[in-house]
Amino acid sequence: DTAVSQTPKYLVTQMGNDKSIKCEQNLGHDTMYWYKQDSKKFLKIMFSYNNKELIINETVPNRFSPKSPDKAHLNLHINSLELGDSAVYFCASSQDSGGQGVGWNTGELFFGEGSRLTVL
Amino acid sequence: LAKTTQPISMDSYEGQEVNITCSHNNIATNDYITWYQQFPSQGPRFIIQGYKTKVTNEVASLFIPADRKSSTLSLPRVSLSDTAVYYCLVGPRWYSSASKIIFGSGTRLSIRP
Numbered sequence: 504d505t506a507v508s509q510t511p512k513y514l515v516t517q518m519g520n521d522k523s524i525k526c527e528q529n530l531g532h533d534t535m536y537w538y539k540q541d542s543k544k545f546l547k548i549m550f551s552y553n554n555k556e557l558i559i560n561e562t563v564p565n566r567f568s569p570k571s572p573d574k575a576h577l578n579l580h581i582n583s584l585e586l587g588d589s590a591v592y593f594c595a596s597s598q599d600s601g602g603q604g605v606g607w608n609t610g611e612l613f614f615g616e617g618s619r620l621t622v623l
Numbered sequence: 624l625a626k627t628t629q630p631i632s633m634d635s636y637e638g639q640e641v642n643i644t645c646s647h648n649n650i651a652t653n654d655y656i657t658w659y660q661q662f663p664s665q666g667p668r669f670i671i672q673g674y675k676t677k678v679t680n681e682v683a684s685l686f687i688p689a690d691r692k693s694s695t696l697s698l699p700r701v702s703l704s705d706t707a708v709y710y711c712l713v714g715p716r717w718y719s720s721a722s723k724i725i726f727g728s729g730t731r732l733s734i735r736p
Contacts, residue, residue, distance in 0.1 A: 507666075538726075544708065546667070546726035593666045610655050610716040614666025 506530050507615040509594050515621045516584060523580045524618045526594030534558070535577040536612070537569060538593040546593070552577055553599075584622045591617045627711045632731040641698045643730050645711030648692050653715040656687060656694045661708045661729070670709075671696070698732075706734045 507528045516522055528535060536559075537549040551559035552571040566582045577594060594615040628646040635641045647656070655674050659667035671678055673685040673694070684697040698705055708731050714724030 544728060546710075548724075595666070610657055610672050611669045612659075612667070614668070617664070617666055 505615075507594055507596055507613050509592075509615040509618045511618060512616065513619050513621075515623065517623055518584055518586060520584050521580070521582045522584060522620070523578055524592055524594075524620070525576070525578045526615060527576050528594075528596040528613070529575065530596055530598070530613060531575075532596035532613070533574060533599045534597045535571065535574070536595040536597075537577065537579050538595060538614075540591045540593060540617070542590070550577075550579075581620075584620075586622050589620055589622045591619045593617045626725070627713055627727050629709075629711050629727065629730045631728065632733070634733045634735065635701055636735050637702055638700055641701050641705070641732065641734075643696045643698075643709055643711075643732065644693060645696070646693045647711070647713045650691050650713050651715070654713045655716055656685065656691075657712045657714075657724075658683070658685065658696045659710045659712065659726075661710065667710060667726070701732075701734050703734050703736065705732065707732060 509524060509526045514522055534551060534553045536551045538546050539549055540546045548559060549561055549563050550569045554574050555571045568580045569577060571577045581588060595612040597612050629643060633643060655672055657672040658670040660670050661667040671680055671683050671685045673687050675687050675691060678685045686695040708729040710726050710729040712724050712726060
């Protein structure tokens with residue numbers, strides 16, 4: 504059983520196209536994230552949702568639109584793809600540690616295996 | 624933002640103990656120190672987390688001095704399968720502060736037979 508699963512694993516497309524990456528977690532976590540890892544292996548957070556509510560929206564072009572239909576799913580839709588969008592996109596989740604109060608989590612991120620997007 | 628500095632790469636041999644040190648001079652009071660491991664074509668995997676002194680689990684130990692300006696990840700008796708990139712992260716555990724937690728370039732650890 505895969506804890507955090509992403510589809511597709513590989514995606515090759517032309518500039519200007521629109522594509523989506525889907526993510527599902529079966530861990531019962533409350534918070535989900537999208538990260539982008541570029542060719543230099545730097546991993547940067549893009550978005551975070553907590554119980555379907557957008558919490559973090561980093562400086563990301565508005566061509567990127569996340570959607571969380573429920574707390575187990577966080578999808579990423581990208582419009583008008585550009586060459587610079589080529590990267591590996593990772594979905595992650597984390598669990599709230601309610602005992603410390605609202606907004607705290609355990610600090611442990613569970614990552615999916617990544618979706619490698621290549622824009623030609 | 625607490626910036627971290629760690630060696631770009633390290634080499635070791637099977638059966639050795641490997642220590643990877645991370646500097647985080649401007650760590651804040653609420654910040655925790657977390658280490659992740661990443662294999663090629665996989666997502667990072669949590670190894671260990673600590674706030675102060677020493678933390679040990681079945682995989683590694685984390686040593687944090689009293690001033691918390693650095694930390695050392697210790698991997699006992701490494702094997703070839705420990706070849707990976709290791710990331711040191713510093714930040715608070717509020718989920719809304721995840722943007723403050725920066726994955727740097729990591730330390731590429733290579734284990735030889």
